[in-house]
Every structure is written in structure tokens, then in C-alpha cells.
Amino acid sequence: MYVRADSLDDLLGKVYRQLLARGTRIEPTKGPAREIYGVLLKLSAPRLRLSRTESRGILFSCLGELLWILAGSNALDFIEHYISEYRKSSDDELTIHGAYGPRMFGKRPNDQLARVISALRSKPDSRQAVIQLFDRRDTLQYHSDIPCTCTMQFVIRDRRLQMLTYMRSNDAWLGLPHDVFAFTMIQELVARSLGVELGEYRHSVGSLHLYERDDKKAIRYLDEGWQPRRPMPPMPQGDPWPSVGRLLVFEEAVRNGDASAVDPRESMEPYWADLATLLAIYKAGKTTGNQNEIKRLKRRLTDEVYAMYINKRYGMVPSVKDQATLFDSGNDAPKAAA
Template sequence: MPEFDSFADAYTSGLREVLDGGASVPSVRDPHSKASDFGQKDRPYRELIAHSFRVRDPRKSLAISSALPVNLPYCFGLLAWSLDGRNDVDTPAHYRRGAHEYSDDQHTLSGAFGHRLITAAGGDQVGAIVERIRQDPAHRRTFGLVLEPADNFRRSREYPCAVGVQLFLREDRLTWLTVMRAQQALTVLPYDGFLFMLMHQWAAALLGVEPGPYIHQSGTFHFYDNEIDLARSVTAGTVTSGSLPALPDTPEAAQAAVRELVDVERGVREAAAAGDTAALDRFADTKAEAEFADVARACLTTFAYRKLGDSTTTVDSPAATAEVRDLITAL
């Protein structure tokens, strides 16, 4: 399995592999699938079967490219939504156009990863796995399921791309393995990778250990033919690794930081939806306790100002790196 120092390196390498050796596949025809644009067009693609990579440091979770700028507000919004175990469609739709087209009822996203891992089926799978590892560090019954048998019988617009995740505590470091049935390698992997690498860090903090390697396995690793030129532009340019402040490394502090992230995301998003600039001003002026949550506050509040037509107000966080500060300024 190829191993990389950062997610940015793994991302770029994967794109090159698809460009150089990916097999051509005709379009999916299922009208319930985005792979056919829900029955509206042909979307042939290139793919690698059974593609895997390993990232040594999951804290290097951002791939920054001028050819395909990362939507950092969506990264934070997706993370908060997932860690809160929600499946409403309005949250991701706030950050990303087109989210509603995946919803069967225009209210929920049935395959939401965080919802299925944390709140569906009567309990928190990640929390249960962490506790099992705490009690028995060598345990292997540590797989959290996203995909479920019923998905194969539903006629739904959303069939989860993730199969599940597995955690291993080895040599006092937590390895996180994500198994994807299908991974769109160009425009979706930067967000799936960010989400699961941050969940990896969170789970490690709940155990009070360092995060070890992050492993990402995909049944099909692909992008569409009409994205080939963009993929070439990304790989021909510079893809920079970006990092965020680490989550606190104790269970109580990590949980508090996640709660702060969830509360900030919800508060800023609801203020933007209501056009409440006074509330946004309060978020802009009030530093979060956890450094990670504070960078999220700066990013999400700046994005909310942009949503309301303010193109000049940029909220800063002293915890942001220069690369992340540039992403926020460019919103």
C-alpha cells in the first residue's frame, strides 16, 4: 500500500494513477444514481479497482490547490453535522449547492455517514468501539457500519459511498481504516478524507492516545471523463498540504471542543439564514475556547458574511496557519 506524509500527497498521487492507468467504463444508467445525473445524461468515467493509500499523519488533512480550491466552510460544516449525528439536508445545502438532489424527501439524507455511525440503529457505534478498545486494546471487533443490508433493497437516490470504518489500537497509537464502496477521486475525496481524518483524531483523543496512520480503501476509485482536464490541471500544479490545530488530546477536552464546533456551526448557519448580522458580529468578536473550534468560527462566520453579501469582512483566528488564513480570506 502506498504511504504518504500528507493527504495532499495521497490525493495527487491517486489522481495521477487514474489518469495514467484508469480503465474506461461506460456510464451508469440507474435513474436513482448521480452517476447518471439521475437519468439525465451519460457520464462515462475512469476508475481503479481496489485502490488504497495510507497517510502517516492524519492532522495533515487538507489538500490545497489553486486549480480546484477546497471549500473549507463545507469541510467544517460537514464535520460538525457528522459529529452531531444529524441527517438533515439543510445543513450541507447551506455550504454546497445540489445537496437536495440526493434527498428522497427533500428533508433528510438517508445515507449520512455521521448519522449512521453515531445516532442511527439505537446508539453511537464509534463511542461503543472506543469503549471496547479501552477495555480490551487488542480487540478486532471494532468495525462501525455505514452501509446496511436494507440499502440493497431500497429505491433511493442515496446509497452510501462509505461501507464503514475500523479502528485499531497498536503500539499506543490509533489506526483508522475507512472502507469506501465508491470514491469519487477528484471533487469528493478532499471532503471524505477531511471528515474521516478528523473523526480519526477525535476517536484517538477519546482514548487519550496519539492518532496513528490513516488508511483509505476504495472498491472503485474514479472520476468522470468530463473531469479529465480538471484532474490534469490539479496534478500539473502545486497541491499544498494544509493543517488545522489538533483537537485537544484528552477525552473531556476533545468532547468539549466538538460540542463547541457543533454549537458554533449551528449558531452561525442559523444567523445567516435569518439575515441576523448582529448575531454574526457576536460570533466574529467572540473567540472559541478550543483552537480548532476557533478556526472553524473564523471560517464559518466569514462564509456567512459572504452569504449575506458582505465581501469585505474577514474574521481572523490567531490559531489559523497562513495557508488556512488564505483560504478564509479568499471566500
């Protein structure tokens, strides 16, 4: 099956319709599901990576999981702060065996992403810029979690960075939105590192499935409809990794203490400061639920694309500025990938 779309919502809509209509019944370990085997998904505008719906607008967990990967961490307490379900995937209640971060960002010379960037700098037409996440040793003994993602390949064509991910298995309801967010953000980080534009994102899956327990959720999603498409803003030009490092330091401080009083705008470009502010908002909501504090932090945001996710999560009424932004969908075309 081949599915092409410009936005994540358009992609999810097509995927759920296909799975509900023609998915084959299977009985895997985690429960009955519908499956389509051998799927290629293409997202033409990777910055349209966030769902604009009530049910799949999951910005905070997506951002938390991305930073867990970028930190090279396998720590349960880190990811559990954002996604509590990960506890079920831990062998020792301390770590996650299948975590992508250590496999992608191991110590030199095993830092796979650094090697990908170096390879494409020296040979822009290279076909060897591949990251391997699934390892043969993952199946030699039992683990509660092994990587669903096998490989990621990056190529430069027409001065745009294209990316192809191959997954052995993908949960279309829980996993797919998180995976598309994290992997297209990594794609954009590599593109900025190389000084090329962002190209298309391709996502190849062996078993693409929808668990029976999520059938009704998927049906409600299809009936819901979604807001006008709004891409995330472009990542700033230039080397992104110093900014990533500052964001990771801020994330750790917020998660382990209270850095909400620290204004990230003093040390970060607006793009990165907005992501830092979202982390502070999430922490404030998780610890106190104080709407006045959340509103105070929200006023720091430069880009209003994030407002709907904050309003939805914390039951806030959209401001006049939010509403004006909501219906400004002039940036939703496929050129958003540029």
C-alpha cells in the same frame, strides 16, 4: 493498487496520475469514468488533510460536512448550506437517506462511535472496534443516495490510533478530499477520547474513479503544483466532546441567524474557536460578501494555517503575516501525525 503519501496533495497527485494513465473506462449511472478497482491509500500524516492548492483547497465545505456528520443529522438544509449539490441526492427535499451522521451517532445503544471508544478503552488490542455505515436494507428499495462508505475500523497499535475505512465506491475528484478530511478528523477525535496519539490513516476503495467531466480539472491540478505542506494544529488533549458540542451549537446559530458578533474565544479553546470563526466567516461571505467583516473575523484566528483558504475564497491579498506563514513549512514532516 497501493498508494502511500504523507499529505493529501501528494496522495491526490498520485491517484490522479494513476487514474488518467491506466484507469479502465466504465459507464456508470452518473456518466463515463475511468476506474481502478481494488485500491489501498495510506496517509502517513493525517493532519496534512487539507489540500494547499487553488482547485482542491476546499476547507469550508469539508468543515461543514464534518459538522453535519458529528451532529448526527440527515437534514438537507443543514448540508445544503455548505454543499448545494446535495439537493440532487434527496428523496424528499428534506433529508438525505445515506447520511452518515444518524448511522454513526444513533440514539443509545446504537451510538456506534461511543461503542467503538468504549470497546477500545476496555480492550486496547481489540479488533472489533468497527462502525458499519452501509446496510443491506439500502439496496432493498431505490434511494437517490446510499452510503459509499461501508465500514470504519479503529485499532490501537504502539499507543497510536490507526484507522481503516472501506468504501464500495469513491469519486476521486469530488468525494475523496472531503472523505479524507472528515474521517481523519473523526480518527483524531477518537484518539483524543482514548488518550493515545494519532496514527496513520488507511482508505480502501472498491471502485476508485474519476468522471470524464473532471479529467481536465485533474490535469490542471497536476500542472498547478501546491503550496508548502502545513498540517492542521493538533487537537487539544483531553475529552473533545464537550468542545464538539459547543461548536455544533455555534454552527447552528450561525447557519440559522447571525452569530458573527459572538466571539467564540470567550467559551472555546483556541483550536475550536478557530473552527467556529471559520463558520462565521463563511456565513458572512455567503450573506453579505462584506470583505471588511471577513477581515475583522479573520483577525480572530489563532492559527494562520487557515489564512490561504480565506484569501483564496474571498479574493484577499495575503497579509505580511500570511506570507511569512506560507513559507514556514517546518511542520510538514510525517511526524505531524503524532
